[in-house]
Amino acid sequence: MARPRAFDEGVALSAAIDGFWAQGYGAAGTRxxxxxxxxxxxxxxxxxxxxxxxxxxxxxxxxxxTLRQRIARLDPLPPREAVAGFVADVVERSLADPQRRGCMLINAALDVTAQDPEIRDKVAGGMEQIRAFFQRHVQAGQADGTISTAQSAEDLARLFLGVVLGIRVMARLHADRDQLEGMARPVLALLTP
Known part of the structure; x- marks a missing residue:
């Protein structure tokens, strides 16, 4: 019979997240x-x-x-508010990180995915959740007339995903509100009917 664990796995995983997030997968040592x-x-x-x-x-x-809780919190909002809220959350989260760690998902995409297909698939799944969130809300907004139909929902979803990724990467280098919001404003303007 296995012995019960003498530690809280959730607390331990949170500490591991901090370690991987701060150092990256490759640099984080087991000890x-x-x-x-x-x-x-x-x-x-x-x-x-x-x-x-x-x-x-x-x-x-x-x-x-991070991702699933954000999506659950924003999904009930009207389409434009949900899309804008997701982008605003990304900007605020980026600005609130004095260590400039970026996004663990994106960091993993850059650090680990080339060597490990299972991690690559998990990262791709996270990216797909973001893209699907945007597509779902853009389609809903196009259907109710609150989002422009000048671009396809699929293309806008891909564009929003790219902008979110860019914001998180740029925040690692230069976490400046004007720059990050400046990356978001033009793409949000594409939503205007």
Whole structure:
């Protein structure tokens, strides 16, 4: 019979997220991660298998705590407000990060996905959730007349995804409100009927 875990996995995963987010997958060492999580190296390996296994669980938790919660909060809004709210959240989250860590999902796309198909698929799934959110709300806004039909919903969704990714990457270099909002304003203007 397996012994019950003597630690809170959610707390440990939050600490792991901070470690991966701050250092990136490649630079985060197993011992450092275990120490951040308050675990011995043996407990780390028993609970998560290896760094890759931990990263997959940490990425899942990050997606739940950030992306899925944001989508759930914004989905009930009217279409234009939902789209603008998502972009505004990304800008505010970027500006509120003094460490300029960016987005863990995007960081993973740049750091890990070339070497690991499973991580690449998980990252692509997160990106697809963002694109689908935008497409769903643009289509709804086009149907009710609150969003322009000059561009297809599919193209606008892809464009919004690209802008969100760009904002998060630029925020790592230069987290300046004027710059980030300046990236968002022109694409939001495309929504005007």
């Amino acid at each position: 450092d991660l275990a120490a951040r999580m308050g675990l011995t190296t043996a407990s780390f390996y028993n609970a998560f298998g290896d760094k890759r296994g931990l990263f997959l669980k940490a990425l899942d938790q990050y997606l739940v705590e």
